Amino acid sequence: MGAAPQVQPLEFYRPNYHVKTPAMRSPDYIQMSTAAAITLGLVPGKMHRTSCTNCLNLLVTYPEGCRANCAYCGLARHREEARDYADRNFIRVDWPTVRYDEVIARVKAGGDRGQFQRMCISMITHPNSNDDTFVLLGKWVRELPEIPVSILSNPTTLEKADLVRLKEMGAEIFTVALDAVTPEIFDRTRGSGVDSPHKWEKYWQAIEWAAEVFGPERFGAHLICVMGETEREILDVAQKIRDLGGHNHMFAFFPERGSLMEDWPACDRGQWRRVQLARFIIDYFGGRFEDMLFDDAGRVIDFGIPEDDLEALLDSGKPFRTSGCPGKDDTEVSA
Numbered sequence: 119m120g121a122a123p124q125v126q127p128l129e130f131y132r133p134n135y136h137v138k139t140p141a142m143r144s145p146d147y148i149q150m151s152t153a154a155a156i157t158l159g160l161v162p163g164k165m166h167r168t169s170c171t172n173c174l175n176l177l178v179t180y181p182e183g184c185r186a187n188c189a190y191c192g193l194a195r196h197r198e199e200a201r202d203y204a205d206r207n208f209i210r211v212d213w214p215t216v217r218y219d220e221v222i223a224r225v226k227a228g229g230d231r232g233q234f235q236r237m238c239i240s241m242i243t244h245p246n247s248n249d250d251t252f253v254l255l256g257k258w259v260r261e262l263p264e265i266p267v268s269i270l271s272n273p274t275t276l277e278k279a280d281l282v283r284l285k286e287m288g289a290e291i292f293t294v295a296l297d298a299v300t301p302e303i304f305d306r307t308r309g310s311g312v313d314s315p316h317k318w319e320k321y322w323q324a325i326e327w328a329a330e331v332f333g334p335e336r337f338g339a340h341l342i343c344v345m346g347e348t349e350r351e352i353l354d355v356a357q358k359i360r361d362l363g364g365h366n367h368m369f370a371f372f373p374e375r376g377s378l379m380e381d382w383p384a385c386d387r388g389q390w391r392r393v394q395l396a397r398f399i400i401d402y403f404g405g406r407f408e409d410m411l412f413d414d415a416g417r418v419i420d421f422g423i424p425e426d427d428l429e430a431l432l433d434s435g436k437p438f439r440t441s442g443c444p445g446k447d448d449t450e451v452s453a
């Protein structure tokens with residue numbers, strides 16, 4: 119193992135972290151979430167009610183950007199008007215571009231800034247995304263084997279052998295951002311409806327491969343609430359994922375600035391809370407979609423568990439926390 123690269127002073131990044139040159143591409147560079155960049159001291163800022171994020175979210179990066187065109191995504195191809203790919207927001211926040219060696223050095227330096235319980239590599243739709251993910255994963259497992267890695271995959275470019283390789287290289291959890299929960303909504307928001315390459319069948323194929331290759335509790339699906347589906351439809355899918363052995367990572371739709379859906383309304387709060395609660399019951403409480411009752415508009419009117427249990431769950435607050443891959447202390451709460 120070579121000497122750890124020197125940790126650069128914060129000032130090195132401040133003037134230009136958001137200006138991306140053609141050489142700033144994976145695997146030498148990655149983008150990271152604003153929360154991770156704050157935690158590592160790469161950008162100034164404070165996080166509400168906490169000093170750090172426990173999950174280091176990394177994103178492969180290329181100046182030419184993602185080649186898909188998902189209607190709700192700030193990284194989509196239709197956003198080529200953005201001055202620079204690195205200027206495009208993703209899930210509402212900026213994603214600074216940083217040298218991967220620098221990230222590893224800062225995490226190794228530890229202290230309050232290095233206490234990550236998980237690292238996640240997010241792939242995008244790009245010809246190099248598979249190969250670079252292998253390189254990033256391999257380096258992480260060699261340098262920081264104590265911090266488990268999740269892969270947020272891009273099924274469009276992956277084959278089953280790639281999942282096997284990721285698992286053999288040390289990836290712990292594999293996730294699929296299905297996002298849209300019916301074939302029609304999927305095609306309209308991520309497929310042929312927006313001149314984007316993704317296919318509903320391939321995404322489900324990847325979920326089934328993940329169940330087989332990674333096994334129960336080691337894979338998951340991202341679902342976005344609401345993109346035109348009913349509560350019944352999204353929870354039906356959540357139950358299917360659970361029955362395969364996976365977990366559901368639920369996200370509330372928010373109209374991303376500059377996306378094709380920027381003028382859509384944000385997810386209705388009542389709908390979001392009901393779906394969060396029902397997904398927690400399905401994922402962690404042994405409840406079932408079939409025991410839930412829905413009204414004519416597909417809204418949950420009965421969660422299918424005893425009233426006392428429902429009250430206890432509500433009091434715990436757990437169903438309403440961010441859902442994702444687990445941290446090290448509580449598998450029901452994401453890192």
Ligand code: SF4
Nearest residue numbers: 184186188191193194
């Ligand atoms: S593949 Fe992912 S990063 Fe690319 S446009 Fe779709 S949601 Fe965004």
